[in-house]
Amino acid sequence: MADAPLTPDRILEAAEDALRRFGPAKANVVDVARALNVSHGSVYRHFPSKAALRGAVAERWLARLAEPLAEIAAERGPAQPRLRRWLDALCDAKQSRARDEPELFTTYYQLALEADEVVRAHVNALAVQLGEIIADGVGRGDFTVADPFRTGRAVFDATSRFHNPAHLAEWNDPEIKTDFEGVWLLILSGLGVPR
Amino acid sequence: MADAPLTPDRILEAAEDALRRFGPAKANVVDVARALNVSHGSVYRHFPSKAALRGAVAERWLARLAEPLAEIAAERGPAQPRLRRWLDALCDAKQSRARDEPELFTTYYQLALEADEVVRAHVNALAVQLGEIIADGVGRGDFTVADPFRTGRAVFDATSRFHNPAHLAEWNDPEIKTDFEGVWLLILSGLGVPR
Numbered sequence: 136m137a138d139a140p141l142t143p144d145r146i147l148e149a150a151e152d153a154l155r156r157f158g159p160a161k162a163n164v165v166d167v168a169r170a171l172n173v174s175h176g177s178v179y180r181h182f183p184s185k186a187a188l189r190g191a192v193a194e195r196w197l198a199r200l201a202e203p204l205a206e207i208a209a210e211r212g213p214a215q216p217r218l219r220r221w222l223d224a225l226c227d228a229k230q231s232r233a234r235d236e237p238e239l240f241t242t243y244y245q246l247a248l249e250a251d252e253v254v255r256a257h258v259n260a261l262a263v264q265l266g267e268i269i270a271d272g273v274g275r276g277d278f279t280v281a282d283p284f285r286t287g288r289a290v291f292d293a294t295s296r297f298h299n300p301a302h303l304a305e306w307n308d309p310e311i312k313t314d315f316e317g318v319w320l321l322i323l324s325g326l327g328v329p330r
Numbered sequence: 331m332a333d334a335p336l337t338p339d340r341i342l343e344a345a346e347d348a349l350r351r352f353g354p355a356k357a358n359v360v361d362v363a364r365a366l367n368v369s370h371g372s373v374y375r376h377f378p379s380k381a382a383l384r385g386a387v388a389e390r391w392l393a394r395l396a397e398p399l400a401e402i403a404a405e406r407g408p409a410q411p412r413l414r415r416w417l418d419a420l421c422d423a424k425q426s427r428a429r430d431e432p433e434l435f436t437t438y439y440q441l442a443l444e445a446d447e448v449v450r451a452h453v454n455a456l457a458v459q460l461g462e463i464i465a466d467g468v469g470r471g472d473f474t475v476a477d478p479f480r481t482g483r484a485v486f487d488a489t490s491r492f493h494n495p496a497h498l499a500e501w502n503d504p505e506i507k508t509d510f511e512g513v514w515l516l517i518l519s520g521l522g523v524p525r
Contacts, residue, residue: 248499280519281525285512285515286512286515286516288509288512289509289512289513289515289516290516292488292491292509292512292513293487293488293489293513293516293517294488295490295491295497296487296490296494299491299496299497301494301496301497302490302494302496304443314483314484314487317480317481317483317484317487318484318487318488320480320481320484321481321484321485321488321516321517321520322488322516322520323520324475324519324520324521324522325516325517325518325519325520326519327519330474330476
């Protein structure tokens with residue numbers, strides 16, 4: 136292991152492992168270096184600061200969460216069920232992880248809160264995917280919307296309660312699915328889908 | 331002061347004062363009793379537990395925030411500008427207090443997080459007010475919506491990012507107003523207002 140080249144990926148894996156074991160408050164670069172059997176200077180050659188390393192871990196987590204979404208956005212066929220699948224996949228990726236691995240979820244969420252720019256890029260990329268689905272839906276005659284990309288952002292924002300971990304405590308609410316259906320109907324109507 | 335009758339209101343004022351001075355982690359019933367020059371048993375006669383007292387403080391805070399909203403909901407006239415005034419008033423009540431008195435806002439928010447039932451009742455009351463505005467709008471021919479009260483709840487949820495203190499950290503984002511306008515346009519369209 137110690138002889139394998141020290142790549143950013145290996146460092147990130149060791150960092151995730153340290154975070155799982157010690158939690159976000161205690162895990163540090165020394166733990167990561169020790170696990171990799173390298174000096175902490177070697178880690179800093181790849182990530183110039185602890186904040187940069189934590190930001191990169193948050194970025195990888197968000198990328199994993201978002202992976203299935205880009206595929207759904209790129210599918211073809213009727214836009215309405217695709218939009219729904221995309222939103223379900225996003226909400227489920229967040230809610231199921233929060234339920235199944237609450238400590239780990241909170242750890243990653245804490246890291247994301249510290250990494251403004253990383254989160255902003257993630258949110259923008261997702262809003263653009265929504266814009267693409269909506270633009271495609273307008274082209275197919277499924278939706279009637281003046282500005283698909285602005286609407287994509289609005290759909291992302293309007294569904295925050297169901298995918299933004301700031302609302303973690305509400306995800307156990309027995310009404311959460313009913314509430315989502317209400318917002319979904321409002322969005323469909325907002326996209327010009329006849330009632 | 332010590333001779334004035336010990337009313338729930340006087341206890342709540344003393345409790346708010348103690349919270350301002352000592353913060354939510356440290357303020358306790360003994361501080362409240364001392365400020366009122368009564369025994370803590372006297373306080374417990376009105377509020378059976380520290381949690382009940384803190385919940386009542388949260389309830390009063392939410393009631394103050396919501397006060398202007400019921401008036402707007404009860405106004406007459408075109409429903410679209412009324413709906414907008416109502417949403418603006420809610421978002422402004424939260425965002426301006428968070429900006430102007432950040433510590434106090436965080437204190438009250440912390441109390442609200444501990445008082446599930448109080449928050450649920452507050453949210454339900456606000457969603458009903460939205461439902462009333464929308465129902466009135468349907469009656470006036472301003473909106474076209476199948477179920478005004480379900481839609482009211484959906485409008486409340488869809489605007490969470492702009493009024494739920496869970497999103498406090500995002501309220502300084504320079505794009506927050508632009509994002510709100512995007513969601514507002516989506517909602518109007520969802521209410522059947524022609525573009």
